[in-house]
Amino acid sequence: MRTLFVTNDFPPRPGGIQTFLHGLAVRRPPGSVVVYAPSWKGAAGFDAEQPFPVVRHPGSLMLPEPGVLRRAEDVLRAEGCDSVVFGAAAPLGLLAPALRRRGAGRLVGITHGHEAGWASLPVARALLRRIGDGVDALTYLGEYTRSRMARALSPEAVARMAHLAPGVDEKVFHPGAGGDEIRARHGLTGRPVAVCVSRLVPRKGQDALIHAWPTVLRTVPGAALLLVGGGPYRADLRRLAVSRGVDGSVVFTGSVPWEELPAHYDAGDVFAMPCRTRRRGLDVEGLGIVYLEASATGLPVVAGDSGGAPDAVLDGETGMVVPGRSVARVAEALATLLADPDGARRMGERGRAWIEREWRWEIQAARLGSLLTS
The missing domain is CATH 3.40.50.2000 (Glycogen Phosphorylase B;)
Structure with a gap:
């Protein structure tokens, strides 16, 4: 199995979501990950040190539009990926049905805090429901975000929700760290x-x-x-x-x-x-x-x-x-x-x-x- 991570949030851009996704990617089996992410200052040096390929989008933001879909499809095919992880389900998870048609057999949407906000807005709520229906699993950080998002999702999507939270490297963060x-x-x-x-x-x-x-x-x-x-x-x-x-x-x-x-x-x-x-x-x-x-x-x-x-x-x-x-x-x-x-x-x-x-x-x-x- 080879997995394509499609995400706006990835180092060297700083932030908790970026750390979360990188932590997951580097712990997948060797040779099983490819990342498609926006360009960011310092990306070339960072990417060269990673144990997996990183394909950079020309701009600093990726939206669920034809150009991003086309590049994601190209990477999916060229790298032989058969599954996709959306680093933040909203909004890039809207690409899920199209990528499934292009050969992605398993699609997972990772959520953070902003998807809970989407569940409160009429238009965004409808889009979140589409995302939930388009992926095989929608993750949640904890009970608060699960309950907020569940109100917007179809019963079938709620049944496929799964807990996935960031981890901590206890060998890096420890008492006496300097x-x-x-x-x-x-x-x-x-x-x-x-x-x-x-x-x-x-x-x-x-x-x-x-x-x-x-x-x-x-x-x-x-x-x-x-x-x-x-x-x-x-x-x-x-x-x-x-x-x-x-x-x-x-x-x-x-x-x-x-x-x-x-x-x-x-x-x-x-x-x-x-x-x-x-x-x-x-x-x-x-x-x-x-x-x-x-x-x-x-x-x-x-x-x-x-x-x-x-x-x-x-x-x-x-x-x-x-x-x-x-x-x-x-x-x-x-x-x-x-x-x-x-x-x-x-x-x-x-x-x-x-x-x-x-x-x-x-x-x-x-x-x-x-x-x-x-």
Whole structure:
């Protein structure tokens, strides 16, 4: 069996979905994967290092239109692929019936968070139903996204839904992954540190962390907030830190190389990303791979209650789930964990054990393998 991944989301473009799909692709049997994805800065160097062929679309976005279909058909035929994985079922899954006619015997559509939003909009809802009817299996991240999408799908498509979530490489993300060097780099040695690793956008809740920080400092003097990542919200967040009088204890790293991410998690004592749903449910957290990576690194997590984020936390065991719009609840959770290092460490240890038990990449890759052969 050889599988064609058709996806807009693939490295070197950064992001959680990209990491998810790459993690699945590299764990398929040797010689069994071909990827068709858009062009992106640095793609040539990245592609040369992959254990499978990557065919790049001329532009940076692929839509379900004739040019993309034609190229996908060409790759399917030239590479001898007999199955297709749509890296994000919406919208490229609309190509499924045509690719089936061209010889794809098995089609799987992977969903994330935005498909749950599609289920709420009349036109998008109808398209999602078409996608569900066109593939052999439609995956879901957790119960939240499953239930939202099921409302839009036909009964037959609902019966074919299957759980498939990102995995975590517990050998890469682990306690002692280099946090001391990151702390020294930013002048944080010896200080209690809450870390957030995420793109800087309103949904992720970094502003709630900054609003909460004066309260945290009253309980844990000397604590620091390490915000890892870039994004369009950065200037607003910097101004907010100044206006709240906490700019001296909030560190912005900007975007960091992927290979440094484990060390940045490891630089924290607590991980926090109080995400919240926006735009009447259209902008929602599908799962939150960052929570799982933080748990693998041995950190307790403070997660927002948006969408499927609670599926990535065992509330009260591996972390705390709080309303992302409640600054008071965010501050309480952070202060509680930072003020109790022993309790936070025990919670992080339980998180690490949970990752090893249920979230390793090998488990998720085996699930995809089953979907492709059922």
